[in-house]
Amino acid sequence: MDITLINEKIKKESAFIDILIQEISKVIVGQKDMVEKLIVGLLGNGHILLEGVPGLAKTLAIKTLASSMKAKFQRIQFTPDLLPADLIGTMIYNQKEGDFKIKKGPIFANFILADEINRAPAKVQSALLEAMQEKQITIGDKTFKLEEPFLVLATQNPIEQEGTYPLPEAQVDRFMLKVKITYPSKNEELNILRQNISAEIPQINPVIKAEDILNARKVLHEVYTDEKIEKYILDIVFASRNPKEYGLDNLTNLISYGASPRASINLALGARAMAFIKRRGYVIPEDVRGVCQDVLRHRIAVTYEAEAEEITSENVIEEILNKVEVP
């Protein structure tokens, strides 16, 4: 298809993005990047892990995103005593009829907010992450397909790690993006303050339907990704695995293991979604860089030496981006 036609189509199909962002910004002040990444996850059919200190509107942002769509939303507070059955559902004995009936758990929704995911034990995390991957649930001998769109937005805070169950690397890899939320600017915080002490509480209205998202996902496949962009993505991912080959000798001892092929896939998908949000029919290097940190930060593990020098995976990604040549 001609690029002009693709551009036109994308512009038309992505019109709802502006409306969605506008609706969310009624409640969420600032955090433009976080909102953008939530939409990237939504379009890219990938789950999102939000990390930030308490009070940065992680939960509110997800609730607002869900409220702005006509879709089923469920919030699950992860606690140490949570059981897999509390999440996916269980078989309940019906005394009247003398048989077992299936009671579906809260996971049967379009948007799941897994609040403080690291507070629940590994078996509950596994149950959720399995559902995320397979997009189906088995209770007893029956398997249920989860309704599309199915998006898990998990939150965790980096402080108060005592008594928590950190997500294993293999399971973190299932999240398309790991978004880190930082403090708002002074002006933004002033707006937050004013908004919260005023008598008027902004109301969120559902502005889009689940079908809009599903349609957008189909159109997303038409966003053109040039070979040069694909090569650029691979260069970034491979530099995390073999830094020496890219003249990043200083990273050799700092990276324990590099990004997986899932990272390449998600980087390409994320870049397409970014292009879609920017209402463009083709991917440019800016789109790749725009999602690079969020796609890679939980997929590159740093060594103990790096940790001792307070070097994070973000620093490593920054170094890679500064070294890999942009096409």
Add this chain to the structure above:
Amino acid sequence: MKKNLILFFMVITSFSSQLFGQTISAEAKVDSLQYLIGDYIKFNITAEYSNDIKLIKPNIIDSLKGLEIIETKSPQLTEENNKSKFNFSFVLAKYDSGNVTIPPINLFYLIGNDSLDKKILNSTSSELLNNPKVRMITTNPVSFRVNLVQVDPQKDIKDVKDPIKIPFDLKELLIIILIGLIIIGALIYLYLRYKKKRKGIVEDKNIIKLPPHITALNNLRKLREEGLWQQGKIKEYHSRITEIIRNYFEERFDLPALEMTTDETIKKLRGKRETEIVLDLTQSFLSNADLVKFAKYVPLKSLNEEMMSQAEEIVNKTKMTTVTTNKEEVNV
């Protein structure tokens, strides 16, 4: 009858040579009967035997329990008057006082035509005992006494001995001096080589250093001459032209433009006084190139030509006003 008598005498004669021809004797002894704790005890086993006897090397370690074997000397064999004498010498030590008895030690041997094959040589003492071909002789037991060092408690405690003075060795000193001289020589050689190499690098730098705008203009001229877009290689043309300009920005403004996206490059150039006049031009130049490079956009012929003139304009308007070269003049 006469024939039978001759046969009887022949058998007797042959047996008597077997019975009385082979002689073997074994003796064990130590060099003293009294030792002090830790003294070296020289222990000897001597076996004398006729030449038709083949002696198997004894394994005496098990018999010397409680004694430390300091040294096992290689066995010595001497032959004299159709007789062999085998001598096994050991240096032992005992670190406990008391009476010590080394028990009789078994020496195994073969007679006549039986040969010492591998199987026999690798056999243990108990296997040799059960072998009908193998015969055995034992040594006498050896007893001696190990005494404690007599200390007179009435006398003063002796001081620690002074360190032993090693005699001056001229040969050793010469070797040390020689090694020292070799190391110094190697260090001087490496230093001179490094100095020479550095000098070479500096000289090279003087020759190849060109101002960034000259390099960029030269590369643009080469690209024009190649006629890439005329051959249909439009994407390659746009990639090359932006690469030349990004390279120019790297050298001219010391910013990593090759590793930066269009937006990042513009953002960085925005803060520079020299680039103010070409900022919009650069943005449109890079964005147009991005369209061709990443969006399958096929530009008009005029745009391809315009890209070249835009690139030259960017370079010319931002070039350094004074050009200094280190040694050689550069032809522009």
